[in-house]
Amino acid sequence: MKKLSILMAGLALSATTAHADEGMWTLYNLPQAVYEQMQAEGFTLPYGSLYSNPDAIKNAVVNFSGYCSGVVVSPDGLVFTNHHCGFEGIRSHSTVDHDYMLNGFFAKSFAEELPNENMFVSFMKEQKDITAHMEALRIHDWSNARQEAMIDSVANAMTDSIKKIDPTLHITVEPFYEGNKYYATTYQDFTDLRLVFTVPKSMGKFGGETDNWMWPRQTCDFSVFRIYADPKTNGPAAYSKDNVPYHPKHWAPVSMDGYKDGDFAMTVGYPGSTERYLSSYGIEEMRDAQNAPRAQVRGVKQAVMLRHMRASEAVRIKYDSKYAQSSNYWKNSIGMNKCIDSVGIVQMKRDYEAKIKHYQDSTGFLKGRLNIKHLGDLYANRHKDMKDMLLFNETFRRTNELTSRAINFAQGLIAVKNPKAKAEKQYAMFDDNSDTWDADLDREVMAALLKNYAEHVDKADLPEFYNDINTKWGGDYQKFTDYLWNNSILMKKKAKIFVNSDKVKNDPAVKYGEQLLTVMKNLHKKLAESIDEIDEQERLLCEAKVRMEQDMPHYSDANFTMRLSYGQVGGYLLDGKPSGYYTTAESIVEKMKRGKENFEYEAEPIMQELMSASDFGPYTDKTTGKMQLCFLTNNDITGGNSGSPIFDGKGQLIGLAFDGNWDSLSGDIWFDSKLARCIGVDVRYMVYLMDRWGHADRLLEEMGVVKVKK
Known part of the structure; x- marks a missing residue:
């Protein structure tokens, strides 16, 4: 069901089995056949590690402010998301005298971390199928307006019930498969979210519109926030100077091991909207x-x-x-x-x-x-x-x-x-x-x-x-x-x-x-x-379509609920030539030198100096011997996936999704497995700038990243 308000402000095209690199799968009912294919391609964790176990990956992934995704990376509630996802928070604190957007920002202590109005992170706690209940209400007999009112009514009733158990929870009800299924999702929102670290705009938006939706990319598209909680309950609380950093039960381990061509890669996040079943x-x-x-x-x-x-x-x-x-x-x-x-x-x-x-x-x-x-x-x-x-x-x-x-x-x-x-x-x-x-x-x-x-x-x-x-x-x-x-x-x-x-x-x-x-x-x-x-x-x-292909697993169109997408690290043919699957420090320096020709390639001298280093130490990839900046996977993403963590086969964080390539732009209606690619920023690139530019030792220690003396 498509809402008129949205219009006004996946259909697979073959009858073969779904490609391993196609699909935005709900985690709570992931088909066994899909999980087995993930295992065959290099995923080493048990089935329960995705959704049901206490240390499940879903417990570290967040809906970031209702329009992006993010991931918790420390026992004190640090959250990684994209720079462009945190952009409004960064902008709101910026003035001509203290332009954090232009110059970047690092809070050297908890006290310096900056609160943000109208920003939040939301954790998905549970999801379940309530189609039978909605069909008992004869949901399909009514107009769109009446259906939406019924959905809201059911969600409100379910929220009222769960708040009697835990007042910090709420439930949403969303249509899946064009309204042929309905799932109820339980969330917990934290509204005290504070800005901790951001690189200068020159790096966080490097390439600007020139490089947007393009490959190769060198953008260091990340920012860092922290979740704050009630000091007594470790639960959600409105902003207060007395709140303390949130202590999650699970967070994503940051990997410094990198990846190779063909390695398993998985995104988990909140893709916004696709219409692959659309006529x-x-x-x-x-x-x-x-x-x-x-x-x-x-x-x-x-x-x-x-x-x-x-x-x-x-x-x-x-x-x-x-x-x-x-x-x-x-x-x-x-x-x-x-x-x-x-x-x-x-x-x-x-x-x-x-x-x-x-x-x-x-x-x-x-x-x-x-x-x-x-x-x-x-x-x-x-x-x-x-x-x-x-x-x-x-x-x-x-x-x-x-x-x-x-x-x-x-x-x-x-x-x-x-x-x-x-x-x-x-x-x-x-x-x-x-x-x-x-x-x-x-x-x-x-x-x-x-x-x-x-x-x-x-x-x-x-x-x-x-x-x-x-x-x-x-x-x-x-x-x-x-x-x-x-x-x-x-x-x-x-x-x-x-x-x-x-x-x-x-x-x-x-x-x-x-x-x-x-x-x-x-x-x-x-x-x-x-x-x-x-x-x-x-x-x-x-x-x-689903009935005709009833022997196949199907995923529903994206609707900004948590989804899993998996595939491999790897490039594609770009203008008939291999694209390569990663970019290097040398490539961004080459673009920076063209800054006078294109202002979107301009960067501070310190950035050119840092990216021109002769030795990147522990941030050098062991396989290629290069400082790798951005990389490609064939993971299936769309808008809303910005900030989604990219995990390796061991469930460790290797980067953040931040864009797709030009050939992925039909992905909302049709996924091209040969050409569509997800562009991610390498977590080692992120940590390198946190270290060598931001001197953010306290954050590196908090995340468990070993800081090697220079």
Whole structure:
């Protein structure tokens, strides 16, 4: 079941057995055949070491703040995740005078570790199948909205029950296999999470957008946080100066032994979303009505953002995280569309759907319920509306402060401060968040996107204010934008906005927001007409596939629950030549020397000096004699896997997943075992910078990493 809210803001293509390097497997019910294949490829631990034993690997892996993964690496609750996952925490502590994003940070004591609002780690405690219970509630008889309400109700009831046993736990219920299965997962969240160590941005984001989704890579994409707990219970607690480092029952041992080509490799983390069971028609919609317009609009926005960020350090600090989030899926959308076309995924899906249709005709399975042709018609009928909704969201949702305030105000999302007062006295106020945005940048972005929207949407579907832009402002989008910013009470600091006054009702930005809300509601209404039927047909298509291949193990699409992926260390053919499976210190120095040509390769002199060392001591790989930086595996990952630990066959940490290669960008809908690769940062590279740059002796000792005298 795909949620309309997600759309608006794996299908294997052969009937052969699943490849060893494909699959995002739930741990609690890992098929025995999959475990045996893992053993055959070099996994040496018992079955219970994955999920059920006290020292199970799952107990060291965390959901990092609801959008990434991480791993606990010490008895005092140190957590490794990617630099880009900790980016917002790093940014929030940065100022022009103390720019931790630019210069890096190391807390030399517990007292110096920095708390972070709205960040957390979550441990999965248990998972179980509750499909029978949901089917008893006749979950499939209802609309999407009703299904979601039922799921929330069941999750709340289960949470209420478990909190009577342990008040620190909660339960979520998620659909698996397109809604054909439902699993309940028990979590424990720790909300006191503190920044401990980060390398400078030059290393944590080395290569920037130039190298994003590319191989070879040299990015040292990691940061270090610490979990803090209640001193009496060692359990979750809100931030307090009296909290103490958390003492986990299990943590991942850090390996300094490295890896070789062909060695077993396994990621465990929280992949966000895949749609490998999605129909060919859904993929066409993704390519043409979502990815293409997303890339186009973000390209316009990011060009403005980058120019302002390059001109001002203060602006860069405010927007670094926003730019990184935007550009990541901009490039992802471009790359995915390229892969869809170059591989011919749509036709491959069409051919597979023909096999399902033949199976259906020959067995009568889901006769009168699954209609693949009708599914195609439903998608075709909503194509324009889906594209318009994507263009609307990319233009107006969270792109500039005025538009965000205008829409939020129109939706009534700004709380009235004195609701019991007389109507004429009721007012709302926006919080002062001026430290998170820049007026000049936002104004230019707004004007550029308004113009771009008019060029890509039918004139009849434009909001009413476009008539004013043409008649009153002579088609000058910047003048219209400046007028709203200069004259609306929504942008006045600490202004009391009397919500029922004629002045506010006639405010130009308030009217702007109301007209945007009208367009948004109309698009939602149009898309809602077919979403339930499309989702039901997609669910039945998945059910037919699994039934047709019932003698094979199947994994569900990713939904940001813990998954295991396994395979081997190894490269692929890149432009017809072997890619190599690791990068070296020499390769990053070579790029650093080109920093004047490309600012994304710039690095501090100390970094070039460190990476040019003649002897890397214990960080030198024993097999290759090189200081290895990043490496490739054929592990099956997607967004959300960022920060996922990469384990060797003994369950020891050898690195963190942080990216995929260009050929993996179709992975959300189809996994290419020959070309798709997971890019990881070598844990020895991470520890080297903690040692030689950060002089973080206390952390190395805490992790049990032996520090050799230089």
